[in-house]
Amino acid sequence: MARRKQKKSPPRRKPEAARPSPAPAAPAAPAAAAVRQDDKRLSKIERTLERGAEGRALQLLDELWPAGDAGAPPERLSWLFARWPDRAAVELAGLGPERLNAFLADTLPRLVLRLPTSGWAKLAQLDSPLIVEATAIRQASDAIASGRDAEGLELLRKVGLRSPFRDARLFLRGLAALYGGQDEEARKSLGHLADTGGYRAAGAALVAMIDPTAEDRPAPDAETSAPPRLLMPSALRQLHQQLARAQVNAALRTASQLAETDPVVKTAVLRMMAETMLMHLELEEVVARLTRAMDRSVDKFDMLHISALCHDALVWSHQSILVWRGLLKEVRAGRGSLGVASRTAQAAILGHIATIQMALALDDDREASTNRFSFQRQRPSSRWLEAVETLRQAVELDPDHFELWDRLIEALKQAGDGAERGRVLERMTARFDDKPVVWREAAIAASDRGSYHLALGHVGRAIELEPMGRDLRDLESLTRLKLARKYAHEGKVPRAAEAYSQAIAVRNRTRDASLKALAEAATFEDLLGHPEAFELLRAQALAADARPWLFAAYAIVAREHLAGRGVGRKKGLPRRAGTLTHVTAGIEVEPGPDELEAIFHLAGSYDQEFDFVPLHYQAFAASTMFYPVLVAAATAGGHRLTTLKSLRLAFGVVHDSEGELRIAEAAMRIAPDDIDMTSARYGVALKLGRPASYFDGALAILDDAITRGVEIARAVAAAPRFFGGGKPPEPAWLTRLREVRANVARYLASQAPSGSASEGKAPKAGARKKTPSKRRP
């Protein structure tokens, strides 16, 4: 990594007042060499003092600044007040009044803000007019340091403009303005400092930091810069402006200076800059520029880390995994101080890699799901197994990290390894026995394996930990239903009845779960030939929850579970012929919107419950049982499905032509202009061979729909497209609409007397259907 050239520091200059006077015997050496020599001797004295060898320290001090007959020289006293206040007080007592006042006049304006509290306490005990003003300065400094700016400024008013403490006063005013965020005011006060008193350099350092990227600012010496964090808000505001204007280079300059303040700021700024620069530059250039700008404070680990985060941000998943693995090696090698045990950090990184692998696996599965009608059961992506392996390593490294385990059971679930998932969950119940979610998942896994008693034990433990969890009550209810169903399939009717009564008795569950339990218990009685018990349970359900359509839907599903299709199901219950028409008969009320939503959801989720049904069969097999409910809801008693959305949902579920036609007619009564329903209605009517009179006015309606469809398709084609190019093919729904229109015209022509076809010419027999081109233009 290229090192940035260090700015040359200006030669260190000793301020006049603090510079030791040359000893009489000193050779005429260059001043800088003398200063360095003195510095070394003073450092030695300080170290001697720190060891507690005061006698030796005094001896060394006498060698540097001998105390003559007239007392200690001023520079010796200044140093003593700063470093050794007790000794300073002793030596000050030796001065006469005249020399004391001379010392104070010469030294106090500089010393007043440079003394530590202990040194100032000694000095403040002196009796001198100068001490009064100096005390005001110190009190103002204390007030400003404590955030009492107004009080501090009031105290400073006591110090006149011609006072020897003028510079100390101006400096404090500037400092107060700086603390308060009044940068202009601070710049003004600090800019008026005179070149004496030792405040100007400090003031210049503060002004320079207010505007860290100003071209003409004096280059601050590294040792004499203002504490950088003082100026953080100004720099942040500046960075904000630069980023908002996309001034990448200027922002980088500000950022590199901010990054020198502390590790957190450095990390924050690096990430912020990387993210922002990604909007304007390529990843490689972002990393290279950050490297150049930050090389003084950023090591390889940091840059690798930033690179990994950039890959994440760009969702370059495969490369991202590689970079994170590179970082993992660095952590294993002991580089990068993350402040936690190495194994914990490694586990966290592995967990992150697994998350990316899981996202890739999900993408694979989604892509595969487009081949839904491939007549084969889909296999989960092999990437799930990679994620499982990564997470196994992670939990071994950090077995107390719950989220890693959580991800592991999710990956196992998606990978389809239910048995291993169950074993992992059992381990988790031992390690995380205070987490209800673990017991819940273990219960679900046990239930999926058919271990209903074990599942009930687990869910009971979860309820103990989270008594108000309604989802847990629902799970208990569902598990008891499954147990009852199992007994029913095995022909153990009394035990099934007992389990059903226990399922009904579960409290504090959701309304749906309660209705479901009562509907299944009622259906069980119905299948046993107990209509009175069925009616009793139905009345009980509807008294608590007046949603008869949903009760009917649950009853239909329950019947399917208990006595319907099912590979491997034992013949425990008689299969009664016919549909459960009596569950919908006599329902006079219109289904509520939430009820309809629940029924549609039930119809959609039903496929998943019967996963043993071959995929290509599910779409039809699962839904037929809902036809009576949905068609009746759409048409009986005059449009019980009152919104177009509901009717379209119903149309999607029902695959029976008569039912489809009735739903489409109902939909067109609500929305005569709906293109899908227009196409569907006449298409199905043709299929059913409705008489020609049914199609009166159909051609005009279809022509109108085609005109609107063409406009929509044109608008969609004109919209900006992200992928591909050229003219898009005609949408399938429009092609279908044209086909229906052509078929209706052909049918009407065939039905009409010769020479009076409503459409003029009937299409030629055997004419090829216009089909959409699959080749892109």
Add this chain to the structure above:
Amino acid sequence: MYPFFVLDLPHDCTDQDVEDRYHALLLRFPPDVAPDQFTLIRAAYEALRDERQRLSTRLFYHDDDTQIVESLATVATLQERPRLSPDALAEWLRTFDD
């Protein structure tokens, strides 16, 4: 915005540090008075509540690039200039004498 930066805490901070800083900032920026600041502060607090979350934040957090510039302006209002104690000020001023 990087949560450690928002709360102005070092990477090796403790749970108690996070709690203290959060409550101090809440007093300065209550949600009904400064909703933008509060949103940032709350999100940062959630991301730093325990040691594992702090590690995760340190390793994997990245900003939503569309919000960085806006967040930066808000964070600038959170950052207070730290005040130097009289002794720290004296120490710093003495660096100009050496």
